[in-house]
Amino acid sequence: MGVLWTGLLALAIGFAAVNGRLPALTPAAFDAAKAAVTLSLGLAGVMTLWLGLMRVAEEAGLVRALARAARPVMRRLFPDVPPEHPAMAAMLMNIAANVLGLGNAATPFGVKAMQELETLNPRPGTATDAQALFCALNTASIQLVPATVLALRTAAGSRAPGEIIGPTIVASVCGAVAAVVAAKLLARLHPLPPAPSAPGEAR
Known part of the structure; x- marks a missing residue:
């Protein structure tokens, strides 16, 4: 840089x-x-307000409630991940935090999810389909509250900073759908090779 x-x-x-x-x-x-x-300086005040409100929502259990609501969808998207595996819980918490605009809270869950998914990886060092899909979904995450952009617009003197909420939801949903479709399609078109046999394993 x-x-x-x-x-x-x-x-x-x-x-x-x-x-x-x-x-x-x-x-x-x-x-x-x-x-x-x-x-x-203007951004610091607005960001403090939004992050404080989101922190209250997190402590009130809103993030966990969203995670529970998304569990059936996640089971279909990640059939190779056992429902009770720690990776599933970390992915659910990451996506729920992203939906609420809690980027700082979402990052540790995202790192934890990738670490847990790696424990299910038969080819360490090569991303599995589940890891690739989660990475794509996390990058194009659905956002109901774009706190950072709202803060930027407010600090810049926008008269209606909240008018971007609707377009942001539509754009992020489209991005998430495109990410899932691309990841699933590429997983079928370019399947991973069989996992290498363990030393001494019969072939």
Whole structure:
């Protein structure tokens, strides 16, 4: 990242020099820094409010209630994962947290889910169909409360920051459906090779 930012800075200075606008570069940099600080301070307050509300919902059991509601669907999506396996519980909690916009809470559950799925993997180091599907589903997660975007719009002075909730739900549902269809289709078109035999196992 350091190399990337240094390259962008060098390009900005180079283009400013070529276009004869080098004297305007320093004031523009200061103005942008001031705007960034103002936006960050406004964003901190809004994010604190939203994350606090979501934390209350989590403590009230809303995340676990969503996880229980999603269990029948998850059993169909992941038939290779035993229903009572710890991986299933971690995946359910990850998806429920993502639905509520609790990205910070969802991440540990996602890591735990991948670790538990690896214990079911007959080819360690090669992702199973369940791992690939969960990764796709987690990346294109359905969101009912896009807390981060709402906070950004509020901090930027939007008059109706909540008007994106409907489009966000539609877009995230479409993304999740596309992720599931793609993962299932590719799993059928490119099945994994048989697991290697254990040493000394009869062939």
